[in-house]
Amino acid sequence: MxxxxxxxxxxxxxxxxxxxxxxxxxxxxxxxxxxxxxxxxxxxxxxxxxxxxxxxxxxxxxxxxxxxxxxxxxxxxxxxxxxxxxxxxxxxxxxxxxxxxxxxxxxxxxxxxxxxxxxxxxxxxxxxxxxxxxxxxxxxxxxxxxxxxxxxxxxxxxxxLERKAFEIAKQYNQIAYFESSDYEAAIKAFDNFLADHPGTSFREAAMYYRLDSAYKLGINSIKGKKQARLNTAINYYNSFKKFYPNSEFNEDIDKMNEEMTTALQQYNTKS
Known part of the structure; x- marks a missing residue:
């Protein structure tokens, strides 16, 4: 059958x-x-x-x-x-x-x-x-x-599209680190990203990498630009802590802030 x-x-x-x-x-x-x-x-x-x-x-x-x-x-x-x-x-x-x-x-x-x-x-x-x-x-x-x-x-x-834009901005930070390049491009990239995507789920990470870029730029700056750049980076730190007081990045950024505050105090003392 x-x-x-x-x-x-x-x-x-x-x-x-x-x-x-x-x-x-x-x-x-x-x-x-x-x-x-x-x-x-x-x-x-x-x-x-x-x-x-x-x-x-x-x-x-x-x-x-x-x-x-x-x-x-x-x-x-x-x-x-x-x-x-x-x-x-x-x-x-x-x-x-x-x-x-x-x-x-x-x-x-x-x-x-x-x-x-x-x-x-x-x-x-x-x-x-x-x-x-x-x-x-x-x-x-x-x-x-x-x-x-x-x-x-x-x-x-x-x-x-947000992730694409975030990853491009993040690349500026990474390239600057590995090639000792100017971190200003990374800061600008994250500023643009945050302005273009105010409600993005990558906001916390973007603010962290912007701070990281500003921190490295300030710490490694020449004397004439060091104070202004460190103040800018500390402002980014304060902004980050305001919006994300319990962030997973806090331990890392607290160390950045401590180092920047010390460097700024030393700069002011020498001045």
């Missing part, structure tokens, strides 16, 4: 493949549309996509065009061809703004750009574009059922 069922499954599979191959070669657009729809409903998106691609131009202006273009765009998404999906689904939403599928395609078009956003350490052009697309969706459909998902994606992308 099991062998019979297995044999029937093989025969049905072969028949399905044969039907699909015939449809691909056929010039009957109705056959392609019907089989493509059947394959789409069965989750066979690659095959459906190939059939739809052959007939899209033939359905321009026809009543079935809306359904066809919706399925065609979604087959790109389901087969992870995200750039094509983003384009085709945005095209659908623009062409059929009153469609019941407009909101859905608007969301998945925007999400397609999210899906190609790279890890934070790489160039973030796609991330910026994804943020723009998702924000446009949120603004256009404020009551959408997809709103919680869209906001979650926006939050993830924002975090990625």
């Amino acid at each position: 099991k062998k019979l069922v297995y044999l029937l499954a093989i025969l049905l599979g072969l028949n399905s493949c044969s039907e699909y191959q015939k449809a691909l070669k056929s010039e009957d657009i109705k056959t392609k549309f019907e089989l493509g729809t059947k394959l789409y409903d069965a989750g066979k998106y690659n095959k459906a996509n190939r059939l739809f691609a052959q007939i899209v131009p033939n359905y321009v202006g026809k009543p079935q065009a809306e359904k066809l273009m919706y399925m065609y765009g979604m087959t790109f998404y389901y087969t992870k061809q995200y750039l094509a999906a983003g384009y085709q689904l945005a095209r659908f939403e623009k062409s059929y703004p009153n469609s019941v599928k407009a909101e859905e395609t608007g969301y998945f078009s925007a999400k397609s750009y999210y899906d190609v956003s790279p890890i934070y350490s790489k160039e973030q052009q796609e991330t910026v574009e994804a943020l723009e697309k998702l924000q446009l969706f949120v603004n256009k459909y404020p009551d959408s059922e997809y709103l919680p998902k869209a906001n979650k994606l926006i939050k993830e992308l924002d975090y990625k």
